[in-house]
Amino acid sequence: MNFWVNVLTAGISNGTALLFATMGELLAERAGVLNLGVEGMMLMGAVTAYGAAAATGDPWLGLLVGMLAGGFLSLLHAFVVISLRADQVVSGLALTFLGTGLALVLGEGLASARGVPTLPTYSIPILDAIPFLGPVLFDNKSVLVFVGYLLIPALWFYIYRTRGGLHLRAVGEYPAAADSLGIDVYALRYFYVFCGGVLAGLAGGAITLSITPGWFSEFTTSGYGWIAIGLVIFAQWNPVRAAIGAYLFGSLRRFTLDMQGVQSVLGIANPFFYDRNLQFFLEMLPYALTIVVLIIGSRAAIRKRLGAPAALGLPYVRGERGML
Amino acid sequence: MTQSLSTHTPPKTRGLRLPFSVKLEPRLQTPKWLPWATTIGSVAIALFVTGLILVYVGGDPIASFRAIYMAAFGNLGVFSDTLVKATPLILTGLSCLLAFRMRLWNIGAEGQFYLGAWGATLIVENVLGKDASVWLFIPLMALSGFFFGAVWGFIPGILKARLNVNEIISTLMLNYIALLFVAYWVFGPWSERGFQLTPTFPRAAWLPRLADYASLFKPFSGLTVHLGFVFAVLACAAVWYLLTHTRFGYEIRLIGDNPNAAQYAGVNIAWMTVMVFMLAGGLAGLGGMSEVAGVVHRLQDRISPGYGFTAIIVAWLAKLNPWAVIPVAILFGGLLIGSREIQPSGLARMLQGILLFTLISSEVLNRYRIKIVRVGK
Numbered sequence: 001m002n003f004w005v006n007v008l009t010a011g012i013s014n015g016t017a018l019l020f021a022t023m024g025e026l027l028a029e030r031a032g033v034l035n036l037g038v039e040g041m042m043l044m045g046a047v048t049a050y051g052a053a054a055a056t057g058d059p060w061l062g063l064l065v066g067m068l069a070g071g072f073l074s075l076l077h078a079f080v081v082i083s084l085r086a087d088q089v090v091s092g093l094a095l096t097f098l099g100t101g102l103a104l105v106l107g108e109g110l111a112s113a114r115g116v117p118t119l120p121t122y123s124i125p126i127l128d129a130i131p132f133l134g135p136v137l138f139d140n141k142s143v144l145v146f147v148g149y150l151l152i153p154a155l156w157f158y159i160y161r162t163r164g165g166l167h168l169r170a171v172g173e174y175p176a177a178a179d180s181l182g183i184d185v186y187a188l189r190y191f192y193v194f195c196g197g198v199l200a201g202l203a204g205g206a207i208t209l210s211i212t213p214g215w216f217s218e219f220t221t222s223g224y225g226w227i228a229i230g231l232v233i234f235a236q237w238n239p240v241r242a243a244i245g246a247y248l249f250g251s252l253r254r255f256t257l258d259m260q261g262v263q264s265v266l267g268i269a270n271p272f273f274y275d276r277n278l279q280f281f282l283e284m285l286p287y288a289l290t291i292v293v294l295i296i297g298s299r300a301a302i303r304k305r306l307g308a309p310a311a312l313g314l315p316y317v318r319g320e321r322g323m324l
Numbered sequence: 325m326t327q328s329l330s331t332h333t334p335p336k337t338r339g340l341r342l343p344f345s346v347k348l349e350p351r352l353q354t355p356k357w358l359p360w361a362t363t364i365g366s367v368a369i370a371l372f373v374t375g376l377i378l379v380y381v382g383g384d385p386i387a388s389f390r391a392i393y394m395a396a397f398g399n400l401g402v403f404s405d406t407l408v409k410a411t412p413l414i415l416t417g418l419s420c421l422l423a424f425r426m427r428l429w430n431i432g433a434e435g436q437f438y439l440g441a442w443g444a445t446l447i448v449e450n451v452l453g454k455d456a457s458v459w460l461f462i463p464l465m466a467l468s469g470f471f472f473g474a475v476w477g478f479i480p481g482i483l484k485a486r487l488n489v490n491e492i493i494s495t496l497m498l499n500y501i502a503l504l505f506v507a508y509w510v511f512g513p514w515s516e517r518g519f520q521l522t523p524t525f526p527r528a529a530w531l532p533r534l535a536d537y538a539s540l541f542k543p544f545s546g547l548t549v550h551l552g553f554v555f556a557v558l559a560c561a562a563v564w565y566l567l568t569h570t571r572f573g574y575e576i577r578l579i580g581d582n583p584n585a586a587q588y589a590g591v592n593i594a595w596m597t598v599m600v601f602m603l604a605g606g607l608a609g610l611g612g613m614s615e616v617a618g619v620v621h622r623l624q625d626r627i628s629p630g631y632g633f634t635a636i637i638v639a640w641l642a643k644l645n646p647w648a649v650i651p652v653a654i655l656f657g658g659l660l661i662g663s664r665e666i667q668p669s670g671l672a673r674m675l676q677g678i679l680l681f682t683l684i685s686s687e688v689l690n691r692y693r694i695k696i697v698r699v700g701k
Binding site for chain 1: 504
């Protein structure tokens with residue numbers, strides 16, 4: 001029991017960073033722009049947030065700087081793919097290289113920074129006393145965890161129930177039709193790519209300022225940016241499914257750690273406890289499961305004949321034939 | 325009827341109004357010299373921007389670039405080291421190139437490289453005895469490296485062909501898995517006395533280096549270039565021949581340029597996807613074999629400083645031309661060698677990112693004519 005409480009508690013925290021990154025990518029892809037640079041934007045957000053917090057002593061200011069850094073990087077991608085109509089895959093990869101490299105350059109010496117303030121944690125009175133759910137969901141959580149809770153229904157409502165969300169989906173599904181209705185396709189795409197960057201920056205800042213405070217060069221984000229992209233496909237571009245996936249993968253990270261400390265599982269001797277080298281196979285789990293999750297997502301897409309926004313990955317050129 | 329007229333009213337303009345507007349007009353044909361001019365231009369701009377960032381973080385760009393150049397191309401000895409670094413880049417670059425040519429995004433050359441290195445080590449550790457001959461070791465290691473790289477390419481290939489699983493994510497995830505898989509073997513079954521590496525290979529499993537022939541020809545002494553470089557150049561020739569002179573290569577290019585036309589022409593796209601992914605994996609695997617047999621002479625954790633990722637840029641900078649991969653890989657090998665000499669450590673990766681950006685941005689110049697139009701009053 002205690003084992004699962006620990007795993008899920010950590011899962012909610014880890015999952016919050018993954019949640020922000022996934023939601024950001026989801027928004028950009030809904031608008032028809034694939035941004036593979038999430039890992040780079042997260043690392044930039046992580047390093048600038050941590051650095052700014054270390055320099056000013058204010059974690060909130062740090063977080064803001066991290067968000068802006070992520071947003072700024074994403075604008076580069078937006079310019080290259082929306083205005084210059086370059087290939088979105090290559091540009092996204094370039095963004096990952098650039099973000100990672102720039103973060104390493106800026107983070108030189110940051111690893112040894114001491115006394116960097118972190119974001120506050122809160123407990124929700126009454127709710128935190130509920131057995132099992134209380135400690136997992138409401139007890140002594142980073143403020144960003146609660147922001148994450150609010151973000152899920154808010155995004156769902158925005159995408160499916162508001163005019164803005166309708167425009168967002170239209171731009172990603174059929175930009176020419178959206179354009180003919182007077183929706184500014186280019187401006188909206190810029191805007192949502194920027195939102196995605198800000199959220200990725202927030203995810204990075206959440207890691208360095210709250211979840212696992214500190215800067216550990218490129219290992220800070222441990223591939224979360226890529227998992228986020230996989231999760232968007234698994235979630236079929238639905239924010240609620242994306243959130244479930246994010247928390248699940250967050251839990252998995254802790255599960256692989258805790259499994260090494262348990263002598264037996266359900267009465268069976270735990271091989272991971274007795275052979276330390278098998279830990280590497282445990283550590284493969286998140287990555288292997290990302291592939292499994294992708295397979296599930298792709299099968300669902302084939303079966304239900306829905307899935308990716310129809311114009312995902314395609315540049316929009318007004319008045320050009322053959323363009324969606 | 326009257327309602328439809330309202331669509332002719334000009335759209336409201338909001339926000340900033342510039343006195344001119346920029347228009348992109350598609351070019352009907354691109355002059356031959358233009359792609360190379362824009363490539364060189366984008367390299368120059370990338371170096372300039374990197375220099376600016378270096379100044380910002382308090383470095384001296386001129387001195388840094390000079391240090392990189394001297395460390396990579398300053399004399400024959402260091403140039404030979406650069407060629408050693410270029411070898412895995414050529415092979416992984418070809419791996420990416422082949423897949424990209426068919427619009428398959430193989431981001432997994434890194435993992436395929438690791439599996440190739442593992443496959444080569446498998447021969448040394450578990451298949452052949454310590455005193456087997458060179459003529460047995462080298463071909464078997466190369467085959468095994470190619471085979472296990474191809475296995476690692478088969479997975480995303482079949483997932484893409486059968487289940488339409490996004491190959492970018494699957495190849496990336498397989499990179500992480502390959503890294504952990506190799507870590508298991510070097511920490512566990514193959515570990516030398518608990519260290520995170522295998523014992524050194526027997527001499528017969530080393531790819532011969534130029535320095536080995538220094539007794540025959542004096543200037544070879546100290547030159548580290550090994551047989552893997554010859555493999556890499558041969559691989560370039562093979563990929564070039566495959567792409568330009570065979571039906572298989574024609575189908576790759578056809579699918580890459582127009583998948584619908586390929587479908588109508590009866591090309592079996594699913595089968596091609598699996599085959600190309602396996603070939604790409606095999607090439608990267610050969611790179612891994614050449615690295616353990618030619619340079620490290622043992623398997624250890626993290627043998628690649630990201631060759632498989634740099635390979636993406638190498639392939640792109642070479643404009644998906646197999647022969648151009650060689651000079652580009654040598655340039656990037658030099659960058660790898662040179663950037664070891666200078667701080668900060670992320671510089672090489674940052675330069676690669678900026679370069680890729682300027683490169684794809686410059687391609688707009690090849691495809692479109694840029695017109696600046698004055699906006700009338």
